[in-house]
Amino acid sequence: MFIELDLQSETPIYAQLVDxxxxxxxxGALQPGDPLPSVRRLAEDLGINLHTVNKSYNLLKQEGFLQVHRKKGVIVQPDGMPGVTEAFEEKLRRQLRSLAAAAAVRGMTEEVFAQESRSVYRNTITNHGGEQH
Amino acid sequence: MFIELDLQSETPIYAQLVDxxxxxxxxGALQPGDPLPSVRRLAEDLGINLHTVNKSYNLLKQEGFLQVHRKKGVIVQPDGMPGVTEAFEEKLRRQLRSLAAAAAVRGMTEEVFAQESRSVYRNTITNHGGEQH
DNA sequence: ATATGTGTTATACATGTAATATAACAGACA
DNA sequence: TGTCTGTTATATTACATGTATAACACATAT
Known part of the structure; x- marks a missing residue:
């Protein structure tokens, strides 16, 4: 599994899992329809509790990123991911505003900030080695 | 004062204040050397507790954004803001990665994401009416 | 000197979140 | 019949958040 948790981090375990x-x-390491480990299995693999994994799965299910099949178990949403909703736009802008303000105060220019965003996006999309087809 | 708190929000009050x-x-509404209200004054104005304001002030002081003068009280850093440190770069990238991934999954392109970042930065810098010189 | 206003610190309390630990349930399946 | 699935319930521990009082040391103005 490609998941690595930092138990010392200030960001909650369930949030790290969601991220x-x-x-x-x-x-692309996880494709639509791909199965995810059961809550018990993943919990044991990561050395955490069943309920922590379950909380993450539920949040992702509620967002529309996962489906729960009584047969297939938990799988990555096969029927099309949710789009850019108004709620997501608001959340995105709210978080970007906080980051942009801190960056601006520290002297980071608009160009550098925009380029940094673009760069991070590209690195996120780019396969980080480890997926198999 | 230009501060508006959302007591229903999931983001802590002290964090909203910091932001x-x-x-x-x-x-630019707050210029280097500008005084900030005392912890007791601001707390009363906002209808919150003294310690909540104090926590925000301390975080900002620790980051180097504020100074505490025994004479002048709390003022905006007059001796130059802290620059783009390695720690800040890491924090920035870590948060951008989370946002970029969610945006990508929802179908937002690299161009739109970068443009959104640029736009938010610009709006943050732009005076939102209300500062006086 | 006295009173007032600073930031700061200490203590205590209430509430909510995070994470864990057991346990049980209903449905699917071999 | 077992076994595995997600799900739910309950309890406990630890920590974060926010509030409430109180006090301290320092500065300032009356």
Whole structure:
């Protein structure tokens, strides 16, 4: 599994899990329809509790990134990912505003900030070695 | 005062305060050397507790955005803001990665994401009406 | 000197979140 | 019949958040 947790981090475990699964989908390491480990399996692999994994899966299900099949278990959304909703736009802008302000105060120019965003996006999409076809 | 808090928000009050003060500096509404209200005064104005304001001030002081003078009280850093440190770069990239991945999964292109970042930066810098010289 | 206003520190309390630990349930399946 | 699935319930521990009082040291103005 490509998931690595930092138990010392200030960001909650369940949030790290959510982030890394989304990044896995974005990078292509996780394809639509791909199965995910069961909550018990993944919890044991990562050395964390069943409920922590379940919380992450539920958040991703609620966002429309995952589906829960009684047969197939938990799989990556096969029927098309949710689009850029108004709610997402607002959340995106709110978080970007906080980052942009801190960057601007520290003297980072608009060009550098925009380029940094573009660069991070590209690195996220780019396969980070480890997916198999 | 230009600060507006959302007590229903999931983001802590002290974090909202930190964000809005940084945005105030970025926009120019708060200039280097400008005084900030005392912890007791601002707390009363906002209808929150003294310690919540103090926590925000301390975080900003620790980052180098504010100074505490025994005479002048709390003022906006007059001796040059901290630059783009390695620690800030890491934090910036880590947060951008999370946003970029979610945006990519939802179908937002690299161009749109970069443009969105640029746009938000510009709006942050632009004076939002309300500062006085 | 006295009173007032600074930031700062200490203590305590209430509330909510995060994470863990067991346990049980209903549905699918071999 | 077991076994594995997601799901739910309950309890506990630890920590973060926010509030409430109180006090301290320092500066300033009356």
């Amino acid at each position: 890394q699964i989304v990044e896995g989908i974005a990078s | 809005q003060i940084v945005e105030g500096i970025a926009s």
